[in-house]
Amino acid sequence: MDDNKNTVRAPIQDLREWLARIEEIGELLRIDKPVDRDEEMSAISYLIAKQKPSPATLFSKVIGFDNNPIGARHLWGPFGPSVRRIAVSLEEDPDTPTVELIRRTKDKLKRRTPPREVTRAEAPVYENTLTGKDIDLDLLPIPKHWPRDGGRYAGTCDAVITKDPETGYFNIGTYRMMQQDKNHVGLYLSPGKDARLHIQKAWDKGEPLQVAAAWGIDPLFMLVGSQSFPKTVSEYEYAGGIKGQPIPVVKGTTTDLLIPANAELVIEGVLRPNALKAEGPFGEFTGYYGKPEAACPLVEITAIHYRTSPVLTNALMADYPSCEQSGFFSILRSAKIWDDFDKLGVLGIQGIYSHPAAAGGFGMTIISLQQRYAGHAAQVLALAAQVPGGAYYTKFVIAVDEDVDPTDIDQVLWAMGSRCNPIDDMDILRNTWSTPLDPSQNPPEKRPYGSKVLINACKDHRYLPTFSARTTLRKSTYDKLADRWEELGLPGKIPAVRAFETEEKFVYQEEGQVKS
Incomplete structure (x- = not known):
């Protein structure tokens, strides 16, 4: 037996097993001293992420909740800027190089594995249940992240489950949820997101929509829930494909939704027709506060299910590298765009990278390609700007040659400085799909429309044989x-x-x- 070969391990089953794996690689920090849920936990997460290495942080004690019957703990920064933790979450070796991790994830996204429904007796999430008058969100140490946030936000590393009222397919999304009172939370949804479309379909018919949210999850759910997939395939199938086995799910008790059976804590609820309430602001992935919404869908909670001493998962939105979205979103978005290229049959792609420092992985996409024909780079730029995996928000799309590592921003800037002639190699796309959270688009009424610049930083294809020789x-x-x-x-x-x-x-x- 070759001791140098990686041992194949069984897929991670839940958050607790994920924590054990992360602790094995030395990237879990346990804090046993009492910490304030309001701004203090988030401040620690923000500062820890700026260190190298920057571990995930598990808080076991919350000030003011010593004798709390639920006994919730807090995990902050499950991913942070750590490619190693992202790799573990994707069922890969923690030392997998970044471009190779993106390539493997791209290939895994081609697999679909439907979930496996289990009985309620087999579902750890049903260890404890609160319904009716026993529902009280004040029993949970829901945190406040930033000084100007409009309230406390639960499970910002979450999995929000809705069902298309027409097709019946289940969607898993990651959306912010602000506590409104003991049994209501506000649900913020950007235009075009699946859950928002589901709500609109139901409300247009005067019907309520059921919703569930897992506030303590296997981090893989946040990875898949953050991406744009076809609206006829459930994210449960993509998560199963990545994990290599079906995701165990269980039928809700007050809804007919399928919820993650191994989650730490799940709420079930209903969105009644036109039930809205003011929500926000909230410190977002751009590193700025999002625009306060006059009204957001209001979730009436009908049940809370939780494991004993549940772990709540929290994702801080901030500037890089403290933005929880940045690292994992960079890997998943890059893989999704690369998969879109595979589906289109575009040849010569050597690597794709959505840079994590560019607004949480949204702002910039870099494509390394081997030019094979006239117009190849221009074609790649135009497609990267508009394929499903890359159309939302992206502002800067850059093409580089195969000798440039797209994950190395120093090499990318070198290519831009030595191979891009701005008057010939830059184009602008206008009125593209963006977000109300983009602080650069003013006045705010112009949102959610945006624009993109396409930058060809490849060697001029017409002069490849005579292009100046690179020093290597x-x-x-x-x-x-x-x-x-x-x-x-x-x-x-x-x-x-x-x-x-x-x-x-x-x-x-x-x-x-x-x-x-």
Whole structure:
């Protein structure tokens, strides 16, 4: 047996098993001292994320909740800027290189595994249940994230489940939920999001819509729930495809929705026709407060189910690297866009990266390609701007050649500075799909329409044979240095290099192999 090969592990079943895996790789920080739920937990999460390494943080004691009957704990920053934690959540080795992780995730998104319904007796989430007059959100230490937030927000790392009233398919989304009182929460939804479309369909008929939300989840649910998938396929199937086995689900008690059987805490509720209430503002993924909504759908909670001593999952929205969305969204969005290219049959794609520092992974998409025909780069730019995985919000779409690592912003900026001629290589798309949360679009009434700039930072295809030669290392020299790195007393590991010199032309390094 080769001890150097990674041991294949069984898929993660719930948040508690996920926490054990994260602790194994040294990326879980346990805080046993009492901490205030209002702004203090979020402040710790914000500051921890700016450290390297930046672990996830589990708070076991909340000030003012010493004798609370539910005994909820708080997990903040499950992902943070850590690619290792994202890899574990995607059932991959924590040390998988970023572009390879995106490639593997892209391939997993092609798989569909329907969920497996279990009985209520088999569902850990039904260990405890509150209904009727026993429902009291004040029993939960729901936190306030930012000083100007309009209230306390529950389960910002969540899975909100709705069902299309026409087709019956289940959607899992990640939407913010503000506590309104003991048995109501507000639900904020951007235009075009699936749950908003479901609500509108039901309300147009004068009918209520059932809703459920898991506030303590296997982080994989946030990964899939954050993405745009076809409106006829449930995210449960994508999550099962990534995990490699069906997701266990259970029928609700006050709704006919299927909820994650292994969740830590789930609420069930109903959105009655035209039930609205003011919600917000909330510190968002852009690093700014979102626009206060005059009215948002109001969820009337009909049941709360929870495991004993449940763990509530919290995602801080902030500037990078403290924005919880940034790291995982970068990986998933990149994989989704790459999968869209595969479906379209576009050749030559070597890597795609939605940079996490650009507004939570939304603002910038970088595509590395091997140019194979005239107009190839322009085609890739136009498609990346509008495919389902990349159309929402993105402002900057950049194409680079195959010798440029799209995850290395230094190389991308070098390519822009040396291969892009702005007068010839930049185009603008107007009136594109954006969000009311974009602070750059003013006056606010112009939202949610936006714009995109397409930047061709590839070598001019017409002059590829004569384009100035790039200065690159000889592969044989690199290999010799790699073998002697420790002997020479050089620090760390030898940096990865993508392009090398040969007698005829450069070659580029991909997945540990050299290709010409």
